[in-house]
Amino acid sequence: MAYNVLLVDDSVTVRAVMTKTLKIAQIPLGELFTAGNGKEALDVLKEKWVDLVITDLNMPEMTGFELVDAMFVHEQYKAIPVIVVTTEGSTTRIDDLKKKGVRGYVRKPFTPEQIGEMITQVMGA
Amino acid sequence: MSEQKKIRVLIVDDSAVVRQILGRELAKDSMIEVVATAPDPYVARDLVVQYKPDVLTLDIEMPRMDGLTFLRRLMHYFPLPVVIVSSLTQRGGSLAMEALSAGAVEVVCKPGSSYTVGDMVIEITEKIKAAACVRVAKKDDGAVSKETKHTEGFKRLSLSKTTNKVLAIGTSTGGTEALRKVLPTMPGNAPGIVIVQHMPEHFTKSFAQHLNEECEIDVKEAEDGDTVVPGRALIAPGNYHMLLQRSGAVYCVQVKQGPLVSRHRPSVDVLFKSVARYAGSNAVGVIMTGMGSDGASGLKEMRDAGARTVAQDENSCVVFGMPKEAIALGGAEFVVPLMGIAAKALELAQS
Amino acid sequence: MAKDSQTVIDEVFCKVLEKQAFLFPDKTPAAELPPQSGNMLCADITFFGTEGKGKINFYAPEIMCQELAANFLGIEPDSEEAASKAPDALKEMLNMVCGNFLTDFAGETAVFDLTVPGVAPISKEEWSAVLTRPDALCYCADDYAIVCVLVMQE
Numbered sequence: 222m223a224y225n226v227l228l229v230d231d232s233v234t235v236r237a238v239m240t241k242t243l244k245i246a247q248i249p250l251g252e253l254f255t256a257g258n259g260k261e262a263l264d265v266l267k268e269k270w271v272d273l274v275i276t277d278l279n280m281p282e283m284t285g286f287e288l289v290d291a292m293f294v295h296e297q298y299k300a301i302p303v304i305v306v307t308t309e310g311s312t313t314r315i316d317d318l319k320k321k322g323v324r325g326y327v328r329k330p331f332t333p334e335q336i337g338e339m340i341t342q343v344m345g346a
Numbered sequence: 347m348s349e350q351k352k353i354r355v356l357i358v359d360d361s362a363v364v365r366q367i368l369g370r371e372l373a374k375d376s377m378i379e380v381v382a383t384a385p386d387p388y389v390a391r392d393l394v395v396q397y398k399p400d401v402l403t404l405d406i407e408m409p410r411m412d413g414l415t416f417l418r419r420l421m422h423y424f425p426l427p428v429v430i431v432s433s434l435t436q437r438g439g440s441l442a443m444e445a446l447s448a449g450a451v452e453v454v455c456k457p458g459s460s461y462t463v464g465d466m467v468i469e470i471t472e473k474i475k476a477a478a479c480v481r482v483a484k485k486d487d488g489a490v491s492k493e494t495k496h497t498e499g500f501k502r503l504s505l506s507k508t509t510n511k512v513l514a515i516g517t518s519t520g521g522t523e524a525l526r527k528v529l530p531t532m533p534g535n536a537p538g539i540v541i542v543q544h545m546p547e548h549f550t551k552s553f554a555q556h557l558n559e560e561c562e563i564d565v566k567e568a569e570d571g572d573t574v575v576p577g578r579a580l581i582a583p584g585n586y587h588m589l590l591q592r593s594g595a596v597y598c599v600q601v602k603q604g605p606l607v608s609r610h611r612p613s614v615d616v617l618f619k620s621v622a623r624y625a626g627s628n629a630v631g632v633i634m635t636g637m638g639s640d641g642a643s644g645l646k647e648m649r650d651a652g653a654r655t656v657a658q659d660e661n662s663c664v665v666f667g668m669p670k671e672a673i674a675l676g677g678a679e680f681v682v683p684l685m686g687i688a689a690k691a692l693e694l695a696q697s
Numbered sequence: 698m699a700k701d702s703q704t705v706i707d708e709v710f711c712k713v714l715e716k717q718a719f720l721f722p723d724k725t726p727a728a729e730l731p732p733q734s735g736n737m738l739c740a741d742i743t744f745f746g747t748e749g750k751g752k753i754n755f756y757a758p759e760i761m762c763q764e765l766a767a768n769f770l771g772i773e774p775d776s777e778e779a780a781s782k783a784p785d786a787l788k789e790m791l792n793m794v795c796g797n798f799l800t801d802f803a804g805e806t807a808v809f810d811l812t813v814p815g816v817a818p819i820s821k822e823e824w825s826a827v828l829t830r831p832d833a834l835c836y837c838a839d840d841y842a843i844v845c846v847l848v849m850q851e
Contacts, residue, residue: 308796330717
């Protein structure tokens with residue numbers, strides 16, 4: 222079994238780090254897709270079968286908050302687990318996201334172990 | 347004559363025992379090839395991509411994974427004919443209905459006390475063959491909520507004069523979705539409707555309940571003795587035959603057990619023949635999508651008895667089997683696309 | 698008594714640089730910073746919230762940012778990939794410092810909106826001018842100079 226993962230972050234560095242991290246964390250990776258903001262992420266979701274979305278919050282054009290909102294009203298996308306990886310530290314905001322259905326939250330800077338554990342927890346492997 | 351290609355099947359079930367049994371039994375059929383089995387939707391997805399099977403069988407009640415979500419995504423990204431396997435419970439029936447709405451083409455019961463593994467293998471083999479004939483289109487983006495989507499573009503028809511004609515409908519593969527397009531447009535004073543939809547026992551009850559919520563007319567699973575009256579549609583319960591009877595000025599239905607007729611129970615032929623006998627020219631017969639020929643000779647008898655008759659056209663059929671046979675026998679006065687069937691039936695009921 | 702913002706940002710800056718970039722900055726007076734060669738970059742981020750608003754700028758040599766990128770990614774600093782990702786690495790550092798600064802300073806329940814960080818090259822003159830600012834926090838890491846400026850309205 223392999224998970225198709227969509228990484229959403231406007232920082233090309235973070236996307237590269239995340240890609241490496243996923244491999245180090247020994248997550249069974251199927252296809253890995255990337256997007257630079259919420260809107261690009263929705264374009265990917267339309268075409269590609271994604272099992273897990275890992276997203277930043279603060280992005281241009283469409284933020285992670287807006288992406289989460291868009292996903293949770295969509296027939297197809299609302300069942301896809303979302304993990305937020307961000308510098309956002311406000312518990313108010315994080316609790317709000319969790320109430321909406323975001324399954325996991327990791328603070329930047331992070332270790333590969335934190336990412337691995339979060340994914341394992343969320344995907345219920 | 348060219349050699350017929352085998353139907354390539356992917357089995358998705360979390361029970362290793364079921365995968366083994368199905369794999370072994372299906373392999374005995376010369377027309378079927380089991381290309382792979384999968385214990386969960388993620389593996390299933392990867393195997394679909396890898397093997398591109400012709401048909402997929404899916405246990406809709408796997409405890410760890412949401413089979414319905416998997417089905418919806420499959421229909422969105424890699425649409426293919428899916429045969430659902432479900433238990434005979436209330437929940438199973440309900441899930442099966444949702445699965446059919448989501449695009450699955452057939453439903454089969456899991457073995458139970460009165461239904462052996464052997465029975466199931468026979469049925470699933472039949473349904474796989476039926477499913478392989480189906481053309482599946484990509485389900486469009488689910489951005490609009492399901493409820494809105496279904497009722498969008500529905501114009502409820504109207505009937506100026508209530509009639510005591512009987513409308514008899516018979517359908518099989520693809521029939522659930524076809525009925526969901528035809529029945530909700532029926533006005534509250536539509537003629538009494540009797541329906542045979544090939545479907546397992548208990549599923550017909552869930553199906554009738556779902557439809558009832560979407561229709562102005564009452565829709566229920568038929569019980570022995572139910573009257574056939576305007577504003578009401580009766581669906582023959584799975585595994586029983588339903589016949590039209592007449593008691594004075596009133597039509598009613600008889601629901602009874604019996605052997606398979608035209609390989610089915612309920613059988614469309616059984617229903618249509620009884621309508622020909624007891625309603626004669628006071629009836630309209632409609633045969634819609636489905637594999638095989640059940641209902642073809644029954645529709646011909648109805649037409650010979652003076653009833654007006656309609657067959658669904660090839661283009662709008664999921665499987666153009668039963669309507670095709672009916673047309674070939676000369677039983678269909680009109681051939682109409684799915685979206686025009688309700689209007690045509692009402693028009694003929696008023697004539 | 699709550700720490701003032703300058704103290705907090707100093708702590709956060711050092712912590713994030715060490716943890717994420719494996720660079721160990723020492724606070725250094727501006728006059729004692731080693732001269733820097735090559736292009737200089739400036740990254741900025743602005744934050745707005747009920748607890749205050751402000752802006753943080755980082756100033757650093759491009760070559761140091763290249764090393765940042767290399768450390769993030771676990772690749773060679775003189776690789777083409779590290780060079781191409783250098784400006785982005787500086788932005789991301791700033792992003793992380795800002796996020797962590799805001800929770801350390803204003804508490805975990807406070808809510809802030811952040812702009813998307815920007816980065817641009819600056820001239821030698823502009824760099825020199827920054828060094829003369831009284832609110833410039835100057836650091837030396839290996840032979841690199843890096844400056845952080847926090848301007849806040851509470």
